[in-house]
Amino acid sequence: MKETIIKVTVSDVRFPTSLEQHGSDAMHNDPDYSVAYVVIETDRGSRGYGLTFTLGKGTEIVVCAVEALSALVVGKALGDIVGDFRSFYRLLTSDGQMRWIGPEKGVIHLATAAVLNAVWDLWAKAEGKPLWKLLVDMDPKQLVSCIDFRYITDALTEEEALDILLKGQEGRQAREEQMLSEGYPAYTTSCAWIGYTDPQLKQLCTKALNCKWTRFKVKVGADLQDDIRRCRLIRETIGPDNTLMIDANQRWDVGEAIDWVTRLAEFKPLWIEEPTSPDDILGHATISKALAPLGIGVATGEQCHNRVMFKQLLQASALQFVQIDSCRLGSVNENLAVLLMACKFQVPVCPHAGGVGLCELVQHLILFDYISVSASLHNRMCEYVDHLHEHFKSPVLIRDACYMPPKDPGYSTEMKEESVRKYHYPQGEVWQGLRNQ
Ligand SMILES: C[C@H](O)[C@@H](O)CC(=O)C(=O)O
Numbered sequence: 001m002k003e004t005i006i007k008v009t010v011s012d013v014r015f016p017t018s019l020e021q022h023g024s025d026a027m028h029n030d031p032d033y034s035v036a037y038v039v040i041e042t043d044r045g046s047r048g049y050g051l052t053f054t055l056g057k058g059t060e061i062v063v064c065a066v067e068a069l070s071a072l073v074v075g076k077a078l079g080d081i082v083g084d085f086r087s088f089y090r091l092l093t094s095d096g097q098m099r100w101i102g103p104e105k106g107v108i109h110l111a112t113a114a115v116l117n118a119v120w121d122l123w124a125k126a127e128g129k130p131l132w133k134l135l136v137d138m139d140p141k142q143l144v145s146c147i148d149f150r151y152i153t154d155a156l157t158e159e160e161a162l163d164i165l166l167k168g169q170e171g172r173q174a175r176e177e178q179m180l181s182e183g184y185p186a187y188t189t190s191c192a193w194i195g196y197t198d199p200q201l202k203q204l205c206t207k208a209l210n211c212k213w214t215r216f217k218v219k220v221g222a223d224l225q226d227d228i229r230r231c232r233l234i235r236e237t238i239g240p241d242n243t244l245m246i247d248a249n250q251r252w253d254v255g256e257a258i259d260w261v262t263r264l265a266e267f268k269p270l271w272i273e274e275p276t277s278p279d280d281i282l283g284h285a286t287i288s289k290a291l292a293p294l295g296i297g298v299a300t301g302e303q304c305h306n307r308v309m310f311k312q313l314l315q316a317s318a319l320q321f322v323q324i325d326s327c328r329l330g331s332v333n334e335n336l337a338v339l340l341m342a343c344k345f346q347v348p349v350c351p352h353a354g355g356v357g358l359c360e361l362v363q364h365l366i367l368f369d370y371i372s373v374s375a376s377l378h379n380r381m382c383e384y385v386d387h388l389h390e391h392f393k394s395p396v397l398i399r400d401a402c403y404m405p406p407k408d409p410g411y412s413t414e415m416k417e418e419s420v421r422k423y424h425y426p427q428g429e430v431w432q433g434l435r436n437q
């Protein structure tokens with residue numbers, strides 16, 4: 001008898017991070033880091049956990065979208081899904097009626113990510129491996145069979161993807177051992193949210209330096225004079241040799257982005273992240289071209305809808321750092337497509353993480369990227385944000401500013417039951433308590 005999915009449940013779980021300005025930036029001044037949290041159950045009593053990340057309000061809409069998709073999932077056998085994962089991905093993203101509210105973008109795609117993340121967690125647990133290891137051990141042909149190449153064959157064919165993966169087999173064992181002993185390099189965003197005061201920035205950077213962090217990201221874009229002051233303070237604190245990145249979270253028009261970043265060039269940022277609308281591919285190309293002589297690259301991806309957008313950003317030389325996101329793209333399936341395109345276009349991948357759960361998930365993808373795809377650490381690092389890990393059963397492990405490969409089976413997506421209960425919105429005790437204040 002095949003193991004069959006019999007139930008999908010979804011919860012709205014929110015954390016009141018806005019109370020202390022954690023996660024704040026030039027466009028999102030009061031985020032409450034939240035998830036639509038999915039639990040898939042099988043007839044054998046196994047469970048897969050998945051999530052997608054939101055900023056609070058609107059999570060209930062993602063929950064509705066997950067409920068709509070769940071009809072496509074219940075009754076399916078795990079073996080059939082993973083035996084032809086591409087078709088299952090298509091089933092979820094190309095439903096003749098539901099695709100109208102996407103396709104492969106917005107709320108419905110966030111919901112797709114949450115559901116598929118749960119399926120990958122279930123699969124990795126069934127194999128008794130952490131997800132990164134499931135991917136690393138998988139036959140390249142099977143990996144390719146998980147990817148929907150529709151709309152990207154002009155940039156990457158199935159054959160090219162297979163070639164990249166076959167090439168990635170060389171030296172794989174040594175890279176896996178290297179990751180297990182050294183970990184994957186990370187940078188921190190936790191020191192410099194836009195709502196933090198100057199003394200807070202200084203204190204957090206100093207503390208991070210003591211914990212061996214060497215790469216720091218600061219939020220910019222609301223006020224130029226504030227940015228100059230904050231970047232100066234951070235550069236003075238971290239010194240000239242450590243790495244600084246700046247993140248505007250889509251605040252500017254194209255010309256404004258170029259002018260503003262030029263004013264911040266003296267602080268030697270490695271990249272400007274999300275300088276303008278995430279949909280403006282040609283705008284990103286213009287900014288990239290203008291900033292190249294200053295040695296500043298453009299990074300984007302945390303709000304890049306899908307593989308098609310990434311394809312165009314790569315084709316247009318519109319970004320110098322690809323920021324995949326485990327919960328915005330269509331789960332591992334679509335992230336594999338982007339990792340392989342980035343490899344072909346020779347653009348480094350530096351994943352977006354943070355939020356709630358994003359570090360837990362994306363570490364698996366970037367470990368796989370290094371071990372089996374890019375084989376390079378040059379100009380590569382994974383974001384880290386030091387919030388909310390205590391709510392996960394297998395939280396990330398950071399050692400000397402590196403992600404240490406997870407060992408527990410699954411996709412590190414499972415949250416503690418007590419956390420889900422307490423932070424459930426709006427009936428959980430934390431939200432009831434805040435309401436009564
Ligand atoms: C609203 C989020 O905290 C956002 O600022 C995160 C982000 O841009 C990043 O981590 O990068």
Ligand SMILES: [Mg+2]
Pocket residue numbers: 247249273274302
């Ligand atoms: Mg960002």
